[in-house]
Amino acid sequence: MKKIVTILGARPQFIKGAVLSRELAKCATITEVIIHTGQHYDANMSAVFFEEMGIPTPKYHLNINGLSHGAMTGQMLTEIEQVLLLEKPEAVVVFGDTNSTLAGALAAKKLGIKLVHIEAGLRSFNMQMPEEINRILTDRISDLLICPTQQAMDNLELEGYGNIENRVVNSGDIMKDAVQYYSRFSAEKSKLIARLGLTNTPFVLATIHRQENTDDLSKLKAIFQGLEEIAKKEQVIVPLHPRTKALLEKHQLHYNITCIPPVGYFDMMELLKHCSLVVTDSGGLQKEAFFHKKHCVIARTETEWVELVQHHFACIVGSDPKKMVDAYTAFKTKESDFSMDLFGEDIGSTIVKEIQQLIDA
Numbered sequence: 001m002k003k004i005v006t007i008l009g010a011r012p013q014f015i016k017g018a019v020l021s022r023e024l025a026k027c028a029t030i031t032e033v034i035i036h037t038g039q040h041y042d043a044n045m046s047a048v049f050f051e052e053m054g055i056p057t058p059k060y061h062l063n064i065n066g067l068s069h070g071a072m073t074g075q076m077l078t079e080i081e082q083v084l085l086l087e088k089p090e091a092v093v094v095f096g097d098t099n100s101t102l103a104g105a106l107a108a109k110k111l112g113i114k115l116v117h118i119e120a121g122l123r124s125f126n127m128q129m130p131e132e133i134n135r136i137l138t139d140r141i142s143d144l145l146i147c148p149t150q151q152a153m154d155n156l157e158l159e160g161y162g163n164i165e166n167r168v169v170n171s172g173d174i175m176k177d178a179v180q181y182y183s184r185f186s187a188e189k190s191k192l193i194a195r196l197g198l199t200n201t202p203f204v205l206a207t208i209h210r211q212e213n214t215d216d217l218s219k220l221k222a223i224f225q226g227l228e229e230i231a232k233k234e235q236v237i238v239p240l241h242p243r244t245k246a247l248l249e250k251h252q253l254h255y256n257i258t259c260i261p262p263v264g265y266f267d268m269m270e271l272l273k274h275c276s277l278v279v280t281d282s283g284g285l286q287k288e289a290f291f292h293k294k295h296c297v298i299a300r301t302e303t304e305w306v307e308l309v310q311h312h313f314a315c316i317v318g319s320d321p322k323k324m325v326d327a328y329t330a331f332k333t334k335e336s337d338f339s340m341d342l343f344g345e346d347i348g349s350t351i352v353k354e355i356q357q358l359i360d361a
């Protein structure tokens with residue numbers, strides 16, 4: 001039996017980790033130890049995903065949060081290293097682009113432990129984003145780079161990864177497996193649509209939490225003005241990220257839209273199924289909109305998921321309220337064929353086969 005350690009810390013990592021843990025549980029030759037760094041800690045940002053998605057309980061909970069980027073990453077690095085020295089795994093798996101990703105990657109690599117990066121090769125080409133820094137640095141030291149799209153493979157090729165000793169594979173996007181598996185149960189498990197009185201009411205689903213939007217007051221205001229404008233035509237439901245909520249409160253900003261606390265995954269699947277379209281700055285939600293056959297208005301100046309824009313399933317509007325409303329209006333009457341295969345099939349099982357090969361080598 002070989003051991004791997006997976007590092008989880010933030011909401012999107014719980015969702016990706018759920019898929020991997022389900023696949024690893026079917027595998028008789030690998031045992032998984034989970035470290036939860038504590039980056040996201042509110043019950044509705046963390047525990048709800050472990051419960052609903054059946055993610056195994058982390059063996060280690062580091063409870064590191066509420067710090068600046070440097071302090072958080074540094075403390076995680078120190079504590080993850082201690083766990084890895086104790087556990088001595090064959091490989092460490094990190095997901096995505098958070099501080100937990102980078103800290104886990106550095107800790108593993110400096111101990112000479114094989115490193116797997118799931119969601120490798122994504123680029124926004126915006127070095128102001130903390131996520132871009134985390135993902136570039138993690139990719140560079142990974143032994144197995146699991147890319148979600150051909151575009152991610154191409155990005156790495158252009159950066160010269162063909163000359164670096166590692167393995168780069170396109171597995172497809174792990175979040176697609178999550179949507180396919182868990183959305184089968186969500187209608188039975190979630191009562192949110194009825195509770196919000198949305199059974200026969202069209203609505204737009206919106207989430208806003210990227211630091212570049214929340215920490216810039218003019219952008220934050222502009223985005224919420226755009227949402228308020230859309231709300232004059234159709235109800236807008238916003239599961240509000242704690243950071244966004246804190247900033248709206250701090251600046252005493254109030255908008256005529258329906259803000260609700262962050263929701264669990266089953267509730268989110270039902271919101272996606274029932275909404276008319278999505279407005280978001282989330283990476284994950286852009287694809288989930290596509291998986292649920294919904295158009296997406298991206299409240300950012302660029303996206304890592306460029307295929308959605310290239311094929312006109314999504315549209316980039318930045319923080320401009322007029323562009324946001326125009327995109328909303330255009331998408332309301334647009335018919336699209338969402339059957340295009342952009343994100344692969346059987347992603348989790350492909351990833352586990354790759355991890356097996358890495359640790360057997």
Ligand code: UDP
Pocket residue numbers: 011012015207209239240261262263264265268281282283284285288
């Ligand atoms: N999500 C959720 N409840 C919410 C908001 C988001 O379950 O209230 C899910 C969403 O469906 C997606 C993931 O969280 O799977 C995306 O996480 P987030 O937007 O925080 O991060 P990003 O993908 O932008 O890194």
